[in-house]
Amino acid sequence: MATVEVRDLRKRYHNFLALDGVSLKAESGQLVTLLGPSGCGKSTTLRCLAGFLEPNGGEITVEGVSILSTPANRRGFGVVFQNYALFPHMTVAENIGYGLKLQKVSKSELTTRVNEVMDLVRLGGLGDRLPREVSGGQQQRVALARALVLKPKLLLLDEPLANLDARLRDEVRWLIRDLQQQSGITAFYVTHDQSEAMAMSDMVAVMKAGRVAQFATPREIYQKPTERYVADFTGEANFLPCTDVTPHGEGHYSIAAAGTTLDLDGVPGIAAGAPAELLLRPEALELTAPEAGTFRGIVTKSAFLGSALHCEITLPDDSVLKLSAEPNTPVTKGDTVGIAIDRSHAWLMPEVAP
Amino acid sequence: MSGATSAFSHQGPVNIAFGALIVLLYVFLMAPLVMIVGASFTGGLLIDFPPQGLSLKWYFEFFERRDLVDGLLMSLRIGAITAVVTMTVAMMAALAGQVLSGRLSGWFQLGMTLPLLVPELLTAVGLLFFLYKIELGKTVVGLQMGHILMSFPYAYVSIAAAMRQVPASLEEASASLGATGWQTFRLVILPLVMPGLAMGGIFAFINSFDLYTISLLLKPLGGNTLPLALFDFLTYEFKPTAAAAATLSILLSILGVAIVQKLVGLQRAF
Amino acid sequence: MRLPNPRLLLAIPAIALIFVFMILPITNMAEMSFRTTGTKDPFGEDYTLAHYLRIFGDTYYWGVLLRSLLTAATVTVLCLLVSYPIAWHMSKAKGMKAVFLYACIASPLMTGVLVRNFGWMIVAALNGPLNETLMALGIIERPLRLLFTQGLVILALVHVFVPFMVLPINNALRNISPTLIEASTAMGATRRDVFRDIILPLSFPGIYPGVILVYVLAVAAFVTPALLGGQMVSYMPTLIIGELTGTFQWPFGSALAIVLSLSTVVVVAIFTALTAKLMERSKA
Missing domain, CATH: 2.40.50.140 (Nucleic acid-binding proteins)
Known part of the structure; x- marks a missing residue:
């Protein structure tokens, strides 16, 4: 759907250099994983992509056009948060339909599209429940559905599996990968779990102290790392x-x-x-x-x-x-x-x- | 803590003595309020104890006293305006405070609660001169400003606490789904902080209703708030009418406590 | 570099409110305290140190100031003694019992000072319930004259400020992990040891703000001494209000207020310095 390129991205907090020249490229329909320990800058990169943070330097382009001056609410990207960020006062269906409602989509179309995506992520029948009344795995799928229903150009996932137990993690991981490949949405995926990164990604960027240590396919990252740090972090x-x-x-x-x-x-x-x-x-x-x-x-x-x-x-x-x-x-x-x-x-x- | 308590449970007499102490302290805490309510229904006079007979006559007398009723009406009006203004201003300030972090956020909190931390007397004296200077001395507007200032921290603290319960990621999620700042406020933040906002309004109203010192210094010509009227009344006439007025005031605060409990729960509010 | 977040603009009304109607007026008051006494207006045109010199040169004002500071200290100590057991009891309550206890603390807090003081007038009346109870118990033989005494002022002030002390201490006590108490019990501590070595120090983050708040508010309390103290004993706040509304001596009243504020700050600073080490250690 869209080629996304990040060039020489820089972000500074007071005296701390969070991003020190990050460059990445996601071809259309690819899932790119940002892998690294906490504090390496992977979430910061994602938040710059989403428009929640303004970088101090560098460039982000979608289909060759800079998006840095576009505010988060007009970028048209889907974001899935680590804590899901579901609106606690809205039902599952209202959460999923929120973006459509803002777009003033007609009531019948809204219902159709919400039901469609709920079936897609296997949430059928839970539409009237509040987020706190469904399980963690279901909450995660609500968050995913809420982002996907708007048919985003780019899907951004910030450690979406971190709060799930091991069994569910496996299940949701395949669901995310399947949906992403079916819809052909370009995606960035942040994680600190190397096996998740290996299993899901087309490309992996291993990050270290605000830089990309290596950007390559999972196979290359594992078998042909460029430095010890990468080898250590991937297995x-x-x-x-x-x-x-x-x-x-x-x-x-x-x-x-x-x-x-x-x-x-x-x-x-x-x-x-x-x-x-x-x-x-x-x-x-x-x-x-x-x-x-x-x-x-x-x-x-x-x-x-x-x-x-x-x-x-x-x-x-x-x-x-x-x-x-x-x-x-x-x-x-x-x-x-x-x-x-x-x-x-x-x-x-x-x-x-x- | 129950585990640790049971480890010492053989010390029975200590527990009984402690229990008695607690009862005594609560009696101390509640006695004046209970006495007022009791005295307001007496058939006799304030100085009679135990009360003589049951009657509502002091309530009727209260509503026949122009000075007290005028005070009540003025207090209600000023309190209502205070609640609306402080809720609005505090909501805006809490939204702004949310984007501050670290030390700056601490200073902001401190600044917003300043009227609570500086003795009322000092603020009242300062305001007396200041309002005189800007030619608002002895006016209802001046008194109203004083009440808004003194009640603002109560509204702010409640609303800011409610705002802190709303994770920043909800705003980001809303933005990523295409919402403008105003849409996010109206559809996400406002419904979530509503209980805290209402509680802030109640606290501001009740605080305004109770203010004395600042009202004394800023009181407009020919106008009295209920506490001022009550003070004057008590100085000249020591009658159960005052108890009837005070009981209304106590009822108001009990009502406030009940609403706060219903809205957010007392434990979280205090 | 980066523009500040435009959302900060929403703070302008609040900042304006506090700056214009509080900081400016109090600064104004400081200036007022150096003005000469007016003849027509409540203050004159010129500046003078005379008001401060008059206060420091007159033992009467020293006495009133000292009485105010000491009374507030007494109130604070009594308040702590009354509040700690209540807070302790409250911190262990759960469910509906906790709600009830919170309501017992919150209701007086939300009732006006004047109303609560009036309650004490009834309680302490010559043949009121307090005297009747004491006589029934055989503690006294004839009714005591309680109204318009310093004792009743202190008692009523303690009553006014107890909620301000109970709430922060209760919060601090609730933050103490029960495992700490279990751990020290396992190491052989008696109930007294646990209280002295664990609970008391760790509740200090609640005691400190409670003590400061109560002291600052008690020093400047006006209603209670005015209503219950009668004309017999003078405190600084009654003196200040008298100068301002009675004799219209604005500059002199301001100077008294400044002196009172500064002495309060000094007391608070001394208390903070003395307890700094304890506070540093017990911080969460």
Whole structure:
């Protein structure tokens, strides 16, 4: 429906720089997730998009046209809030129909459209209840319906699942993604939950201290992070310090780590001899006999988690690798084991200041 | 706190003594009011105790006294205007106060409650000179302004408390759905703060109805509010008519308390 | 940089009200206190320090000021003693009982000072209920003359201000987590220990505003001494109103009001300084 671009967005509160040059782009119909810990600027970015905050610098365009001078009530974006922000004195149907009523839509059309969207989010029959009389998951769907009924150009979701319990979260997550894809609405989605970001998004922007650390597809973010911060925030990760970095063409390197030399892919542009880190996701590692692996180490922790056996292995240089083994693997604390690595899951990153 | 109390429940005599103390303190608190109500229905005189017979004659006498009835009417009129004006001005101020944050918001709160924190006497004396200077001395308008000023904090505190219960995200949600500022106020904020607004009006009215010192200094020529008329009456005639007037005043405050309880609940109001 | 939020404009009427009808007049009054005594008007054209010199040079005014400050202090202390048990009892009440107790506090609060003082005139009459009760109990043999005494003024003032003290203390007590009391009990504290070491210090954020408010209001209370104190004892407020409405000595009345205000501020400042450490610790 609309291509949205954010360029070099800046926002300052007194002495605190909340946004320090954020740039993002959502192609029409994409769901872009802003992922990061609290205080990284993800909500601030969303609130600038919604028009609740005025940035100090930068540009936001929809279909190439700047919207910064348009007030929030004329942007025509749908917003879903973390606390849902349902009007407590209006029924579910009145909440959903509020925007249509403001547009002076005829009574019959209003009823039709409200009922349509209520069926869409499976709220049929709850129209006459007050928000406090329906469950948390239902409140969440009311908030969603209220935004969708106006057929917004852009849907903005601020941690919409944060107040739901784990079971409901899964259900509503798919509902949001389905509705967004069906209607083809461009969407920005703010969350601090990496699995949510991975599962739902076309693109993920990992944010760090008011900047975008990496903006890429979920797969790239997970498998080819540009720095340790991104790798850490997107899932379990092992890092090994490397020496003797030697580039072999664009993005290919040979390195030495924990007493072994390896050939592998990595972030392009790391100079020869520059400080670098090796990223090994737990699924890149496999336990072997002590002499068969790339590395050899001693099991220092092992915990049975049902579907897997979680192990920590200390290497001779005292670095530690965490991995998940098949639950019936016969290892216990103190065993010497070997570790094989799947080189397609290993990734070299430059060492940058945190 | 009940858990901790039960931990000490073997100390029976202490609890009984404490209970007796509480009863005594509440007697202290309620006695003057109860005595007034009782005295207003007496068949005898104020100084007779226990009261002699039951009668409504003092109420009839009250309504026959021009000075007291005129005072009552003036108090009601000034109170009503005070309530309407303070509700409007305080509602606007509370809307503005909502966008302030941190220290600034604290100063704003303090400023808005200033007439409550500075002794009435000081304000009254200042106003006496000031109104004289702007040629509003000894006029009803001047007295009205004094009442509005003194009652404003009550309206403001109630309305601002109600405003704080409205999350900012509701306004943002309303805006994102296309509402103008005025539409958001009328359709979202006003219905939600209505109980607090009404309570503010009641407090402002009752406060205005009760004001004495400021009315004494600013009273217009030939006009008296009920408390002023009552004071004069008490100075010269110590009769149960005064008790009848005072009982009406007590009834008004009990009515106010009941409405406040119905609107927002006393616990949240105080 | 950024324009201030236009919604702030809505505060203009309120700010104007308080500035024009309160701050300006009080500033005006400060100026008035330096004016010369007028012959035709209530004040003269020139400026003088004479009124302040007269107040400080006359032990009569010192006496009245001291009486006002001490009476207010007595009222405040008694008020605290009366209010604390009420607040404690109230803070533990729930449901309809709590509503009833709140109503018992709120009704006097919303009844005018004059009306409540009048109630005391009835209670304290020569053969009124108080004297009758005391005689029936055998505490006194013949009725006491209570009306127009300093004691009755203090009693009535305490009655007027109790709600102002009860409400903040009640709120502070309600904010004390019951687990703190359970924790100290588990560590072997007796009821007395718990009260002295936990409850009393943690309720200070309620005591402090209550004490300040009651003291400030008590110092400047006019109606109660005027109605119940009679002509026998003078307090600053009655003196000030007398100068202003009786003899029309506006500059001198203003000077008295300024002196009273400043001494109140000094007392409040001393109290704040003395309790600063306690307040800092007990803040939530």
